[in-house]
Amino acid sequence: xxxxxDITGLEDIKLLVDEFYTxxxxxxxxxxIFLFRLNTHWEPHLEKMYSFWxxxxxxxxxxxxxxxAKHATMPVDGAHFERWLSLFLGTVDTYFEGPVAEDAKLRAxxxxxxxxxxxxxxxxxDKITLV
Numbered sequence: 682x683x684x685x686x687d688i689t690g691l692e693d694i695k696l697l698v699d700e701f702y703t704x705x706x707x708x709x710x711x712x713x714i715f716l717f718r719l720n721t722h723w724e725p726h727l728e729k730m731y732s733f734w735x736x737x738x739x740x741x742x743x744x745x746x747x748x749x750a751k752h753a754t755m756p757v758d759g760a761h762f763e764r765w766l767s768l769f770l771g772t773v774d775t776y777f778e779g780p781v782a783e784d785a786k787l788r789a790x791x792x793x794x795x796x797x798x799x800x801x802x803x804x805x806x807d808k809i810t811l812v
Contacts, residue, residue, distance in 0.1 A: 687779025691735055697785070698730045701772040710764050714755060737788055738781055749796060762797040766790060 688694065702723070705711045719726050729746065736744040755761075769789045773782050 685776060685778040688738060688773075688777050688781040688785060690739070691731065691741075693777065694731055694734045694738070696776060697772060698727055698734060700776065701769055702727060702730075704768045704772065705765070708764060708768065710761060711768070714757065714761070734785065738785055748792070749799060755800070757797075757800060759797060759801075762793045766793045 686693075688697065702715075705715055729744070732741075732744040733746075733748070735741040766789060770786050773786050773789075777785075
C-alpha cells in the first residue's frame with residue numbers, strides 16, 4: 682500500500698466515497714437499507730456524494746439537495762449511525778491523513794450526530810420537518 686496523503690481534491694474524494702460505499706454494500710446492518718433505497722441507482726448516488734464532499738471539504742459549488750430529507754424516513758437508529766460512522770472514519774484512516782482528512786472525519790461525526798438526533802426526535806410524531 683502506498684503512503685497516505687491528505688485529501689487534495691475530487692480524485693481523492695472519489696476514492697474515499699467509492700471505498701466507503703463498497704464497505705456499506707457489504708455490511709450486514711447497512712446494506713439492506715442502502716440496497717432497498719438505491720437498488721439500481723448507485724451511480725447517481727455516488728455522483729451526488731462526490732459533489733457533496735467536494736463542496737463540504739473544498740467549497741466547490743455543484744452540490745444541490747437536502748441530505749436530511751433523504752434520511753428522515755429511513756428505518757435507522759443509533760446502531761446504524763454508529764456503524765456508518767465507523768466505516769466512514771475507517772475508510773478515511775485507511776487511505777488518508779492530514780488536516781482535510783481530519784476535517785472530513787469531523788464533518789461526518791457532526792452529520793451523524795445531527796441526523797441521529799433529528800430522526801430520533803421524529804419517532805412517534807405524525808409530522809416530518811425536512812428542512
